[in-house]
Amino acid sequence: MRVADGVGLTEVAARERGIDVRAATGDLGTHDLIAGKAGPIGLVATVHRGDDGRRRGDEGFQPVGPAPVDQCRGDEAVQFVEPVVPVTGQRPIEFVTEADVVLIGSGVKTRDVVADDRLLSMLPLDPGRQLIGSQCSGALVLARLGLLGDMPVCTDRTSRPFVEAENVRVLDAPFHARGNIATAGGCLASQYLATWVITRTLGEAAAQAVLDYVAPVGENDETVERALGVVHRGSGLTLR
Incomplete structure (x- = not known):
């Protein structure tokens, strides 16, 4: 099974922040897209790594470490130092046409992403297969791609008004699926999206095993029951 999870969107995020994406994808050798996020800061920076694992840039090599971020707070300028996390794409964005499962994540720049017709044209998703x-906020992408029809969706409270502005009905629920399309609302609702994918691809027994493995100690049974129950109610799947 092949899964695409937001591949290529980091490049868009970098462009939105004025990062030199051309350099990041050029012939400077192995590169990492470094992304860090702390509330409204949303730091994204691009660096390159040489074979020795050190940064490579116009000013020579320098050790990989935390990156400074400037943020204005009222009349005061504050500098934060934020740890950086390397993000590398295993597949180009065109891989979405080959994937059996495509999960669209969320982020502070989703509205900018859905306004990019060129990018959306690179996501010819097919719920038939x-x-x-x-x-x-990934529900916004589904709406702009025209995949929802009259299907209601789940999304987070911050994204709700923007999704509703696309004439999509938003449910007061953490998970909803119809056919081969599912939506989850709220970060912790990702467990229901995962449960749905595993159940649909590998079966209920596999989903139970995964949930039992990651459940908080002492809460295994209730974690499995809750997740399967939410997916059952939200999709009409016969899980038992």
């Missing part, structure tokens, strides 16, 4: 899911 693919399982397609969205998390929080």
Whole structure:
């Protein structure tokens, strides 16, 4: 089974922040897209790594470490130092046409992403043969791609008014699925999206095993029952 999870969207996020994406994808050797996020800061920076694992840039090599972020707070300028997390794409964005499962994540730049017709044209998703899911503001992408029809969705409270502005009905629920499309609302609702994908691809027994493995100690049974129950109610799947 092949899964695409937001591949290629980091490049868009970098462009939105004025990062030199051309350099990041050029011939400077192995590169990492470094992304860090702390509330409204949303730091994204691009660096390159040489074979020795050190940064590579116009000013030579420098050790990989926390990146400074400037943020204005009222009349005061505050500098934060934020740890960076390397993000590498295993597949180009065109891989979404081959994937059996496509999960669209969420982020502070989703509205900018859905306004990019060029990018959306690179996502010819097919719910006839693919399982397609969205998390929080990812529902906006499904709406702009015209995949929802009259299907209601789940999204987070912050994204709700923007999703409703697309003439999509938003449910007061953490998870809803119809056919091969599912939506989840709220970060912790990702467990229901995962449960749905595993159940649809590998079966209920596999979903139970995964949930039992990751459940908080002492809460195994109730975690499994709750997740399967939410997916059952939200999709009409016969899980038992």
